[in-house]
C-alpha cells in the first residue's frame with residue numbers, strides 16, 4: 335500500500351513522534367487553527383460526512399467556562415475497523431488531534447470513548463495518555479503554553495447505538511446509552527449539558543496531520559467535494575482484507591477490490607456494501623464508481639463508515655440478509671416503536687422466507703413500508719439506516735423472483 339498520508343508516522347513512539355501539528359497549532363491563534371480546518375474542507379469520517387470546520391465553529395462560538403471534546407472511537411459497525419488501526423498504531427496522532435480540537439474551540443477537557451472489545455486499542459491509548467502526561471503534552475501548560483487539557487479514556491460496553499454521538503454522551507455520563515432528541519445539538523448542550531465537540535477518531539487524526547504543513551496540502555488531494563484521503567477497511571470475500579488509505583477519486587470500487595484487496599475469493603463478485611452494513615449495496619454494474627462521497631451518493635449508497643464489505647456470488651444472500659437483520663434487531667435501543675418493532679418484524683419475515691424457500695410477492699413491499707415508517711419516526715440515524723442493505727439486497731436479487 336502506498337503510504338499517502340495518515341500512515342506516515344506508523345509505529346512511532348513517544349521518543350520519536352514529533353507532535354508537529356500540535357507544536358504548530360499552539361503557536362497559532364485558536365481562530366487560525368479553526369480557519370485551517372475550514373480551508374482544508376475536512377468532512378467528518380464517522381459516517382455522516384459533516385464538515386468538521388463548521389462543527390468546530392459552532393462549539394467555538396458557545397460562551398461557556400466548561401466545554402468538552404469527545405473523540406468517538408466506538409466503531410461498532412460490522413466490517414469497520416479503520417479507527418482501530420489508528421488507535422492501535424497511531425495513538426499519539428489521535429490524541430494530538432483531540433488536543434488541537436480543544437485548543438481551537440476553547441475546551442480544556444476531553445474524553446476518548448473506545449469500543450469495549452478493542453483491548454489493544456484501549457491499552458495503546460491508556461499508555462499514550464500516561465506517557466504524554468509525563469512529558470507535559472497533556473495536563474497544565476502543554477509544551478510551555480498557557481493552554482492545558484485533560485483527557486480521560488472511557489471504555490464502551492458494547493452497544494452499537496452508543497456510537498451515535500448523543501447515546502455516547504449519555505453513556506459517558508453513566509446513563510443508559512439511549513440517543514437524545516436533537517435539538518439541542520451537542521455543540522450547544524452536550525456532555526453534562528455543556529458545549530461539546532464530538533468527532534470521529536479518523537477526523538481528528540487527519541486534522542493533526544494537516545496542521546503540520548504550511549500549505550493546505552489536503553486541498554491538492556481528492557476532488558472538490560471529497561478532499562484528501564480516506565482510510566477504509568475492506569473485509570468479506572477478498573484475498574487481502576485490511577485497512578487501506580486511498581486518495582479520494584483516484585480509484586474505483588473495482589480497483590480497490592482488485593488492486594488493494596487482491597481480488598474476490600470464489601467464483602466472482604456478487605455485491606458490495608461500500609460503507610458498512612447500514613449502506614445500500616452496489617452491484618456489479620456500478621463497480622466503476624470512483625470512491626468519493628458524491629459518486630457513491632449517485633449510486634444511491636454512501637461511503638458510510640468506510641467499512642467496505644465484499645460478498646462473492648457463492649454466498650447465500652438470504653442468510654446474509656438474516657445476519658444483518660439479526661444485528662439490527664438485537665442492537666436497536668428500542669426507544670422508538672417503529673425501529674424496535676419494525677426490525678423485529680422484518681427479522682420474522684426473513685425467517686419465514688428462509689423456511690418457505692421463497693420471498694413472498696408482498697414481502698418486499700411490506701419491508702419498504704416498514705422502512706418508510708422507521709424513517710419518519712426514528713430519533714437517531716440507526717433507524718434510518720437499519721433497513722438499507724436488507725431492502726437493497728432483496729430488491730436487487732429477490733424481487734419478483736422465486737428463491738429456492
Ligand SMILES: Cc1cc2nc3c(=O)[nH]c(=O)nc-3n(C[C@H](O)[C@H](O)[C@H](O)COP(=O)(O)O)c2cc1C
Pocket residue numbers: 377378379380381382383384386406407408409410411494495496497498499500532533534535537538714715716
Ligand atoms: C447508530 C449509530 C452509530 C454510530 N457509530 C459511530 C461510530 O462508531 N463512530 C463514529 O465516529 N461515529 C458514529 N456515528 C456517528 C456519530 O453520531 C457522529 O456523527 C460522529 O461521531 C461525528 O464525528 P465526525 O463529524 O467526525 O464524523 C454513529 C451514528 C449512529 C446513528
Ligand code: SF4
Pocket residue numbers: 495512513665666667668669670671673674711712713714715716717718
Ligand atoms: S431510531 Fe432505533 S436506535 Fe435510534 S433511538 Fe430510536 S429505537 Fe433507538
